[in-house]
Amino acid sequence: MRHAFAVLALTLLLAACGKPAGHDDQPAAPSEPASAPASTPAVAAPSDADKTAALATLPAAYQGADLDNGQARFAVCKSCHTAIAGGGAMTGPNLYGVFGRKAGSSPGFSYSDGLKSSGIVWDADHLDKWIADPRAVVASTKMTFLGVKDPKDRRDLIAYLKVATTAPAKS
Numbered sequence: 001m002r003h004a005f006a007v008l009a010l011t012l013l014l015a016a017c018g019k020p021a022g023h024d025d026q027p028a029a030p031s032e033p034a035s036a037p038a039s040t041p042a043v044a045a046p047s048d049a050d051k052t053a054a055l056a057t058l059p060a061a062y063q064g065a066d067l068d069n070g071q072a073r074f075a076v077c078k079s080c081h082t083a084i085a086g087g088g089a090m091t092g093p094n095l096y097g098v099f100g101r102k103a104g105s106s107p108g109f110s111y112s113d114g115l116k117s118s119g120i121v122w123d124a125d126h127l128d129k130w131i132a133d134p135r136a137v138v139a140s141t142k143m144t145f146l147g148v149k150d151p152k153d154r155r156d157l158i159a160y161l162k163v164a165t166t167a168p169a170k171s
Contacts (some may be wrong), residue, residue: 014122015101046163046164046166046168047065047168048055049161049169050168050169051163052161053122053169054091054162054166055159055162055163056120057099057162058124058158058159058162059125061126061155062124062155062158062159062162063158065155065156065158065160066152066156066159067156067159067163069152069153069157069160069161070156070158070159070160070161071160072155072158072166073156073160073161074164075146077145077157079090079091080092080097080143080145081093081094081095082094082096083095083096083115083161083164084096085116085138085167087095087171088108089108089109091105091107092109092143093108093109093111094106094108094109095161095165096165097165097167098122098127098161098165098170099121099122099124099161099162099165099166100121100122101121101122102116102120102122103116103120103121103122103126103138104117104118104119105117111142112138112140112141112142113139113140114138114139114140115138115140115141115142118137118138120137120138122152123160124158127158127161128151128154128155128158131147131148131157131158132147132148132149132154133146133147134147139141
């Protein structure tokens with residue numbers, strides 16, 4: 001019986017979106033951004049000017065963030081989320097355009113009642129708390145991610161998300 005419980009616990013842990021607690025100090029391997037589905041038009045990568053403009057909308061602490069580290073940290077998120085314009089939901093909702101969006105409102109995803117009624121509008125501060133420990137923010141969330149404990153990694157991840165999920169300025 002104990003063996004069956006251990007196998008079940010390990011299976012649940014491996015199926016969870018994220019990585020085991022205490023391992024967020026290991027850098028994730030850098031990866032390329034997810035490619036758009038064939039039916040989604042390709043979106044040009046943000047220019048340096050677009051990145052600077054997106055970062056300028058964040059609090060000062062994020063403006064010097066390490067976007068490469070943020071992208072590496074996002075590799076874990078990609079197991080559950082897309083972050084491309086027009087991308088569909090996976091285990092979690094598409095994060096494109098997340099900044100300024102009301103929590104629980106992305107079309108095409110079934111959210112927990114707790115998240116839908118949270119009143120959260122996603123900004124750097126709310127994302128920082130959420131990424132640190134989602135269940136501390138909304139106990140009834142469906143998100144099984146255990147969190148990123150390192151404040152620098154969260155800052156870098158949030159800055160990367162801002163750049164990667166904000167539409168480039170029109171020329």
